[in-house]
Amino acid sequence: MLRPPPLLLLLTRCSAAARRFLSASRQGQGQGRAVGSVLKTPKGTRDHPPAQAALRERLLGTVVACFKRHGAAAIDTPVLELRETLMGKYGDNAKLIYELQDQGGELLALRYDLTVPFARYLAMNKITNIKRYHVAKVYRRDNPATTRGRYREFYQCDFDIAGQFDPMLPDAECLRIVYEILSDLQLGDFLIKVNDRRILNGVLAVCGIPESKFITTCSTIDKLDKVPWEDVKNEMVGEKGLSPEAADRIGEYVQLHGGLDLIEQLLQDPKLSQNKLAKEGLGDMKLLFEYLTLFGITGKISFDLSLARGLDYYTGVIYEAVLLQQQNDHVEDPVSIGSVAGGGRYDGLVGMFDPKGRKVPCVGVSIGIERIFSILEQRVEASEEKIRTTETQVLVASAQKKLLEERLKLISELWDAGIKAEILYKKNPKLLNQLQYCEETGIPLVAIVGEQELKDGVVKLRDVATREEVNIRRENLIEEIRMRTSQL
Amino acid sequence: MLRPPPLLLLLTRCSAAARRFLSASRQGQGQGRAVGSVLKTPKGTRDHPPAQAALRERLLGTVVACFKRHGAAAIDTPVLELRETLMGKYGDNAKLIYELQDQGGELLALRYDLTVPFARYLAMNKITNIKRYHVAKVYRRDNPATTRGRYREFYQCDFDIAGQFDPMLPDAECLRIVYEILSDLQLGDFLIKVNDRRILNGVLAVCGIPESKFITTCSTIDKLDKVPWEDVKNEMVGEKGLSPEAADRIGEYVQLHGGLDLIEQLLQDPKLSQNKLAKEGLGDMKLLFEYLTLFGITGKISFDLSLARGLDYYTGVIYEAVLLQQQNDHVEDPVSIGSVAGGGRYDGLVGMFDPKGRKVPCVGVSIGIERIFSILEQRVEASEEKIRTTETQVLVASAQKKLLEERLKLISELWDAGIKAEILYKKNPKLLNQLQYCEETGIPLVAIVGEQELKDGVVKLRDVATREEVNIRRENLIEEIRMRTSQL
Missing domain, CATH: 3.30.930.10 (Bira Bifunctional Protein; Domain 2)
Known part of the structure; x- marks a missing residue:
């Protein structure tokens, strides 16, 4: 069938x-x-x-x-x-x-x-x-x-x-x-x-x-x-x-x-x-x-x-x-x-x-x-199976301090586009804690904003399972997230 | 958005x-x-x-x-x-x-x-x-x-x-x-x-x-x-x-x-x-x-x-x-x-x-x-708007009598393929009644089986809105229905 x-x-x-x-x-x-x-x-x-x-x-x-x-x-x-x-x-x-x-x-x-x-x-x-x-x-x-x-x-x-x-x-x-x-x-x-x-x-x-x-x-x-x-x-x-x-x-x-x-x-x-x-x-x-x-x-x-x-x-x-x-x-x-x-x-x-x-x-x-x-x-x-309790596609994270504003701006854009996205409710969360949150809750992607990425007009997109990171131009980010999560 | x-x-x-x-x-x-x-x-x-x-x-x-x-x-x-x-x-x-x-x-x-x-x-x-x-x-x-x-x-x-x-x-x-x-x-x-x-x-x-x-x-x-x-x-x-x-x-x-x-x-x-x-x-x-x-x-x-x-x-x-x-x-x-x-x-x-x-x-x-x-x-x-209460994609119908068996066989194939399909619960329904049912309930397609179609290995697919009918080879029917209803 x-x-x-x-x-x-x-x-x-x-x-x-x-x-x-x-x-x-x-x-x-x-x-x-x-x-x-x-x-x-x-x-x-x-x-x-x-x-x-x-x-x-x-x-x-x-x-x-x-x-x-x-x-x-x-x-x-x-x-x-x-x-x-x-x-x-x-x-x-x-x-x-x-x-x-x-x-x-x-x-x-x-x-x-x-x-x-x-x-x-x-x-x-x-x-x-x-x-x-x-x-x-x-x-x-x-x-x-x-x-x-x-x-x-x-x-x-x-x-x-x-x-x-x-x-x-x-x-x-x-x-x-x-x-x-x-x-x-x-x-x-x-x-x-x-x-x-x-x-x-x-x-x-x-x-x-x-x-x-x-x-x-x-x-x-x-x-x-x-x-x-x-x-x-x-x-x-x-x-x-x-x-x-x-x-x-x-x-x-x-x-x-x-x-x-x-x-x-x-x-x-x-x-x-x-x-x-x-x-x-x-x-x-x-x-x-x-x-x-x-x-x-x-x-x-x-x-x-x-x-x-x-x-x-x-x-x-x-x-x-x-x-x-x-x-x-x-x-x-x-x-x-x-x-x-x-x-x-x-x-x-x-x-x-x-x-x-x-x-x-x-x-x-x-x-x-x-x-x-x-x-x-x-x-x-x-079994060893786990049921995901949320459908979040991407966590918006930062690697350095003082980037809360940038995280909020980016996640707003993602929500506008219908992407399921979360941030940690902390001003300056540690990257490790953010990655751990993804592991625990099964979020497949992390969009990382940092000083350099902001200058370059890119976002670092990390695959939580493979740990691969790749810079994606900001204007292509939504398409990339959609593509990567469409088969989930 | x-x-x-x-x-x-x-x-x-x-x-x-x-x-x-x-x-x-x-x-x-x-x-x-x-x-x-x-x-x-x-x-x-x-x-x-x-x-x-x-x-x-x-x-x-x-x-x-x-x-x-x-x-x-x-x-x-x-x-x-x-x-x-x-x-x-x-x-x-x-x-x-x-x-x-x-x-x-x-x-x-x-x-x-x-x-x-x-x-x-x-x-x-x-x-x-x-x-x-x-x-x-x-x-x-x-x-x-x-x-x-x-x-x-x-x-x-x-x-x-x-x-x-x-x-x-x-x-x-x-x-x-x-x-x-x-x-x-x-x-x-x-x-x-x-x-x-x-x-x-x-x-x-x-x-x-x-x-x-x-x-x-x-x-x-x-x-x-x-x-x-x-x-x-x-x-x-x-x-x-x-x-x-x-x-x-x-x-x-x-x-x-x-x-x-x-x-x-x-x-x-x-x-x-x-x-x-x-x-x-x-x-x-x-x-x-x-x-x-x-x-x-x-x-x-x-x-x-x-x-x-x-x-x-x-x-x-x-x-x-x-x-x-x-x-x-x-x-x-x-x-x-x-x-x-x-x-x-x-x-x-x-x-x-x-x-x-x-x-x-x-x-x-x-x-x-x-x-x-x-x-x-x-x-x-x-307004003049109506809410469809069902999601049926196709009605399996017949134009002549004594085709109940063929209707049941065809609808079984459609259900197997995950197509949302209905038949009228009558042995020999009139074609007009079958078409009316589609109009009333908003079913967009009718798959019509008849003597000639069975001989030719085709099904007549009718678009309820435009009333256009076209013969589709039986083996292509499921794909055709999926394609036609994918944007609904």
Whole structure:
């Protein structure tokens, strides 16, 4: 692929100190270092110091570039929503919603995700057709494992397509987007599992499960990626009250995974092919796989009947991407990071907000940016790589005293020309200190003014890496800096 | 200046419908259009539909580009802070802080600005030296005039320099940044007023005002930019309990504004030159003006003794930028927009968080992005300009039926190459509908596949604006699209 350079190539070598800093700030989440209890961020939240903020900016940049490549527009909604907007949308998880104190006026809460505000936005503005992305923070009063990249305040990166279209075309594009983002980020091998709520419901129906037990049975099925079938069966029988025979019948289906062959096989299945919902779902799944073949991405896709996903609002295709075992020997402590993207079709959510219940079919995907971020963070720590936190192209320096005026004049010219430039905030800084500052912060060039250079109408331009110095005529300086830093 | 193209040049022609939409969404803040009361955003907040989100992205892009040009690193801090972190920092305004409900655990609040969290971050991590920017939302339970671009949830764009440096060098750079941003945004003529808290305190001291009345007197002085001196004097005497003579003495000073001449004059002032604080402030002001002269920006700077600024934490130089009367005849209803940037030196705030009271001198500037945004919004509405909400370079289309497969194959190739491309989500879309979609959304190119083109190994590339069509060999298509859209 000829897309923007991969993220990790943008990193350069890193000092041990910088790595320690990154590491300390990751472990010390929510705590000051050696001071009283007051000096901390709230539980489950963290500051992002410059190295982390820069890494995150690049990561989000890659994700947003993909969303834009697919023609999405940005929208923004408030962090605050009316409590009633959020209530009744998250089932048991409603207890995790942060509520604001009643200080008079409306009762407010912090958004729990970006999907419900998106549905509220569509209904409120009677929008029936939009392709949008939204990158923003959401809030959950969870007890998250911060070491695994889970927080109470975290970013979500959502892409959704709303509107009535020909079947599976937007759904296929969402899967293509997951594929592109995970490829662009070079996180290692991955697999995108795909299923359909209608197929799952059909399976349960033909296995004789009453509809009242569909949801609870699904949540047990969903564990098949972590525990063996025997444990799942035991839970179905012991906790969910299914008969062993019914559980076995389910087991025959949900342990299946594959591609077009499996879809064809199930379309011929004597029981399943009699179920209207399952047949619809399988027909659409077949169409989806045809489109994914044309998109050239079926190698990373698995039709997996055990995928159920938690949220109630899905009505059709669902999917989830997982990273496969890292082959990267940089990483000393490989952690289980599980799902890094997920989504599906939710055709009923907007209708919940519309006063007349008008539906707007939607399909979308959410990129699990925090987990991906913690993987990248770990890689940086484990490697000799350093993330530059600034983009400064040149430091304006002097070798002798009493040249502050000349430095200020020169840097002004550079800023006027759009060059990213800094000076040390000292009247008479030592040249050594100025060069050291460049080494520490990764500034590639130094423009040195001195008595002789001023007389000669030149500036000495030093390459920090090679230590080569060359006199450049003042009128050519800007062009020279641009040329030398254009490939950085 | 040779910097990135100015914001408004990026705008293209706009349909009446799009303008009505922008307009409606601006006026309808916090409200759905014709539905029940539940379908709204919280009071004082608003959604940003795509056109606004795109405008804001460009505006923030210009501001952040300037911060980066000056070597700033990004940091991020949580939207939530411990209540005790915010308490005692905002004086009377503490009542405007949003508090979270006590749901067990820590007592939390939403941040009120970015400066206090920055100081908390510095003290918590014992950072004594950093140049950082932070662009993020803050929250105030105010009763804002949303029509004037004031909201309860709004963006702040802050740039701050923390550390012990030679006097006035970081301060001068902050003013240069305000100058660059307001120039780059082409908002019209502007003026940056500068004063120093020490000079103001010195003036009050030599006029015989007791220290206990400094703050309240300053808040009266601050009104001099809106009301005549007589009204200010009346408030001083009537409400603040100053003698008419003392008020007159103050009046002789605070009505002064000028440049280096005025500084020199005040340095010779028999009374003021005897006051230690005032003398220090005037000495620094002189140095500041020398640096601003070297930066070439004194034409937009006014040393103005009436500038006081509200916040308690300023300790030295303070400044505020105001837009001058718009000459732009596009704008039908010019609104008073007042201050669009402000800041100053606050050397004591970090020490309030440090357990040992260690001080970290800081100076910074905050760009009033919401007011600037509402000015730009108004200009877009008043003009025929339209903001493109997507960046799609090419629509992959077909002129005949049964070419969905070919469209999907071609768009896959384009995405692989990093081209921003869309298709209509229909199996057999009409060519007219595909062309209309390009017109509506501003897509400049259409790549048309047809039976004949497939046989000939070409794609018909259509320029939407000129309607010219030319056959491009398939292997040259990506290069051709890149070339044609590189200057967009």
